[in-house]
Amino acid sequence: MLLEGKRIAIFNVANKRSIAWAIAQAMAAQGAELVLGYQNERTRGTVGRLAEQLTGVKAVVPCDVSFPEQVEALQETVGEKVGTVHALVHSLAFAPQEALHNPYLFTEREDFLTTLEISTYSLVALARAFMPLFAHEASIITLTYYGAEKVMPGYNVMGVAKAALEASVRYLAHDLGPAGVRVNAISAGPINTVAARGVPGFLNALELHQAKAPLKRTVESREVAAAAVFLASDLASAITGEVIHVDTGYHLMGV
Numbered sequence: 001m002l003l004e005g006k007r008i009a010i011f012n013v014a015n016k017r018s019i020a021w022a023i024a025q026a027m028a029a030q031g032a033e034l035v036l037g038y039q040n041e042r043t044r045g046t047v048g049r050l051a052e053q054l055t056g057v058k059a060v061v062p063c064d065v066s067f068p069e070q071v072e073a074l075q076e077t078v079g080e081k082v083g084t085v086h087a088l089v090h091s092l093a094f095a096p097q098e099a100l101h102n103p104y105l106f107t108e109r110e111d112f113l114t115t116l117e118i119s120t121y122s123l124v125a126l127a128r129a130f131m132p133l134f135a136h137e138a139s140i141i142t143l144t145y146y147g148a149e150k151v152m153p154g155y156n157v158m159g160v161a162k163a164a165l166e167a168s169v170r171y172l173a174h175d176l177g178p179a180g181v182r183v184n185a186i187s188a189g190p191i192n193t194v195a196a197r198g199v200p201g202f203l204n205a206l207e208l209h210q211a212k213a214p215l216k217r218t219v220e221s222r223e224v225a226a227a228a229v230f231l232a233s234d235l236a237s238a239i240t241g242e243v244i245h246v247d248t249g250y251h252l253m254g255v
């Protein structure tokens with residue numbers, strides 16, 4: 001029971017394949033009380049039904065990060081439902097399809113701004129909204145991908161957004177450290193989710209990963225979730241500003 005007595009907000013679950021859902025299950029199994037976020041009416045019902053499967057879900061709340069007022073409203077809604085919060089999980093991203101299908105050179109300004117707003121700035125906005133809710137020692141966890149570090153053709157503007165996300169982890173770790181808030185990222189290997197299937201060549205990436213990774217297999221979302229449990233727990237009390245690879249070792253390889 002690594003998370004007994006901890007209250008954790010997770011944004012966003014879309015369906016049972018979402019990494020956020022694997023994290024919710026793992027955290028609930030370790031005794032956490034949860035607030036689960038969903039993006040819109042399209043996912044509300046699914047997330048509500050999933051939430052019923054877990055004991056310890058205290059609230060299911062809307063959060064579309066393209067509406068700043070929705071992010072700001074979380075402070076009050078979450079505060080009312082659970083009071084203080086010990087961890088915030090940011091597991092959401094979006095890039096317009098054209099930006100993933102065209103070469104990066106041709107990324108439109110609007111698509112660039114949308115991708116960075118939804119996938120990167122949202123971490124900053126959520127962290128700020130939650131500051132008044134955080135318990136003395138709190139943990140922020142976000143999800144990133146190796147495409148931030150190396151060119152993964154087809155990942156394009158999302159790679160740039162993830163690079164900015166990883167830099168944001170370091171700057172937020174600096175800003176929030178004095179308040180006892182740790183900020184870390186998990187760089188997950190490819191997992192078959194809705195978001196991942198939107199990336200051209202994703203199935204090839206899965207095969208390549210299996211062939212090249214030292215552990216000769218792809219990662220499972222429960223393994224990513226286990227790392228999130230660790231980062232949210234007191235076991236990780238001196239870890240901040242890190243990007244932890246949970247990718248069966250793929251990032252080690254040169255060829």
Ligand code: NAD
Nearest residue numbers: 012013014018019039064065092093143190191193195196
């Ligand atoms: P997913 O499709 O299940 O989750 C993506 C989430 O982003 C959904 O819940 C969706 O509602 C949310 N989202 C999109 N636009 C939003 C908006 N405007 N406001 C609020 N929420 C919004 O896919 P996933 O793979 O579980 O993705 C979760 C995170 O993990 C993402 O940051 C993704 O980049 C990252 N990640 C995924 C993989 C992978 O291979 N699946 C690998 C590394 C990192």
